[in-house]
Amino acid sequence: MTAIVQRGRDAYSVKIHQAVAALTEGGKVSLGTIYTTLDRLEDRGLITSWLSDPTPERGGHAKRCYRLEPAGGRLLRESTHTTQGLSALLEEALGSLGSHG
Amino acid sequence: MSPAVPRSLERGIGWLVPPASREHVLGDLAELYRSPGQYLWDALSVLPGVILGQIRRTTDPPRMLALTLVLVGMLHTRGATMMGALLPALLVLLTQVIRHAYFPCVSRVSFGVALRRALIDMGLVAGAVLLCEGLVAVWAPAWLLPAVVFKLSLPSFCVLHFVAHLQNPAGMIWPPPSARPMSADELLTEARGFRQMWLRALRIEIGAVLFLLAMSAGLIVLVSDPWVRMVGACNLVSALVVVSFMRRQLRSQNRWGGESPLDFNQARAEYREGLEQRCQVMHTYTLRYVFPLMFGPALLTLWKLLQAHRPWPVVLSTLGLGALYVLLVHWMICRAHFKLRRRLEQLATLKEKSSSELAASSVCLH
Numbered sequence: 001m002t003a004i005v006q007r008g009r010d011a012y013s014v015k016i017h018q019a020v021a022a023l024t025e026g027g028k029v030s031l032g033t034i035y036t037t038l039d040r041l042e043d044r045g046l047i048t049s050w051l052s053d054p055t056p057e058r059g060g061h062a063k064r065c066y067r068l069e070p071a072g073g074r075l076l077r078e079s080t081h082t083t084q085g086l087s088a089l090l091e092e093a094l095g096s097l098g099s100h101g
Numbered sequence: 102m103s104p105a106v107p108r109s110l111e112r113g114i115g116w117l118v119p120p121a122s123r124e125h126v127l128g129d130l131a132e133l134y135r136s137p138g139q140y141l142w143d144a145l146s147v148l149p150g151v152i153l154g155q156i157r158r159t160t161d162p163p164r165m166l167a168l169t170l171v172l173v174g175m176l177h178t179r180g181a182t183m184m185g186a187l188l189p190a191l192l193v194l195l196t197q198v199i200r201h202a203y204f205p206c207v208s209r210v211s212f213g214v215a216l217r218r219a220l221i222d223m224g225l226v227a228g229a230v231l232l233c234e235g236l237v238a239v240w241a242p243a244w245l246l247p248a249v250v251f252k253l254s255l256p257s258f259c260v261l262h263f264v265a266h267l268q269n270p271a272g273m274i275w276p277p278p279s280a281r282p283m284s285a286d287e288l289l290t291e292a293r294g295f296r297q298m299w300l301r302a303l304r305i306e307i308g309a310v311l312f313l314l315a316m317s318a319g320l321i322v323l324v325s326d327p328w329v330r331m332v333g334a335c336n337l338v339s340a341l342v343v344v345s346f347m348r349r350q351l352r353s354q355n356r357w358g359g360e361s362p363l364d365f366n367q368a369r370a371e372y373r374e375g376l377e378q379r380c381q382v383m384h385t386y387t388l389r390y391v392f393p394l395m396f397g398p399a400l401l402t403l404w405k406l407l408q409a410h411r412p413w414p415v416v417l418s419t420l421g422l423g424a425l426y427v428l429l430v431h432w433m434i435c436r437a438h439f440k441l442r443r444r445l446e447q448l449a450t451l452k453e454k455s456s457s458e459l460a461a462s463s464v465c466l467h
Contacts, residue, residue: 014129031129031143032150035122039154045447051124059106061128070450 012063046072119155159201163433175254185244189233219266268305285365292372314340335397383438
């Protein structure tokens with residue numbers, strides 16, 4: 001979902017795959033996994049998709065573009081807050097470890 | 102300019118990708134194309150996920166498993182081995198899963214198209230069983246099914262499958278989940294399409310139960326065996342209960358909605374009312390529909406089995422299979438109920454398409 005937000009109007013499978021690879025710092029994520037994840041997110045109503053016009057560089061085939069839905073935006077925000085909370089807790093714990101050491 | 106994908110290679114891969122994903126998957130693969138070897142490797146690594154994703158969307162597991170269980174039960178007659186009954190049933194299951202993924206059947210098809218597809222599906226079931234028997238005859242003749250299966254059980258299952266397909270062409274009775282904004286017309290089309298699908302399903306179910314009613318009456322009149330006559334009488338009573346329940350449902354469905362043009366909020370209210378009615382029906386389906394039809398014959402079958410010498414292994418396995426079947430039907434109903442509730446929740450927050458979105462979609466259409 002972060003990759004979809006990042007790509008904006010250009011969010012389709014190949015670009016999302018590239019964005020996910022960059023976000024995971026070269027982590028091995030296959031395009032097939034991206035399709036499965038996008039399908040599940042769409043089924044849950046967190047994102048929506050539509051087919052764009054066909055383009056010659058894609059051999060005359062259309063792209064399936066994705067957009068974040070309000071429910072997806074809320075979930076992403078909640079997840080960001082949780083991560084921030086965890087990060088603060090971890091920093092505090094690591095800080096106290098450092099001061100004791 | 103990037104090199105183009107060889108047409109024959111693209112056609113070959115396109116044939117393997119389910120039609121629902123074909124357009125964008127082939128586009129993505131074409132965009133990433135560097136050489137035929139790399140294209141083939143990419144395609145093969147993407148295909149399992151794409152096929153499994155489509156199977157997940159188009160298969161209703163409890164429905165498929167319930168049909169498989171019924172088929173195993175029907176093929177496992179006297180003289181048949183469990184393996185001999187299981188293998189063709191599993192091949193039928195596989196054929197059906199693939200058929201749904203590659204040739205998804207939309208619910209809103211005309212009766213003629215549904216009839217044709219149900220006939221094809223019936224042919225596929227018979228073909229899969231016969232193919233399996235051909236292979237078994239070569240590799241493991243001990244697992245071959247007895248002749249009675251081909252005279253009675255298989256034709257009966259084919260008819261059952263035909264009716265089940267006709268009653269529910271898509272294999273799923275729920276509206277498509279979608280959170281995207283819709284126009285009043287789109288929402289009304291979905292609502293009315295869904296309502297028509299339900300009405301047709303109810304009418305076919307009534308027809309099937311009426312057929313069972315006629316058969317039961319025939320058994321009472323024509324057969325002198327008291328046990329068979331009792332089963333017939335039980336079926337007659339339960340079929341009457343079910344038909345009266347369904348007719349009441351049908352009447353309430355007919356009262357729902359008219360054909361007059363509605364605005365977005367009216368369309369949403371009408372759709373909500375219809376979905377809530379169905380949720381209520383689903384909630385009591387097992388109790389009002391499955392149990393009356395199964396209870397009498399099941400009790401009599403058990404009574405008959407108990408008369409035999411050392412009956413407990415057969416009685417327990419029959420009870421186990423019966424319980425498994427009821428659980429699968431209940432799972433199927435709970436799933437449909439859950440999907441209906443989810444669509445209801447989506448409807449509560451569904452937004453009407455803005456005028457700019459409406460203009461954009463009309464430009465796309467022209």
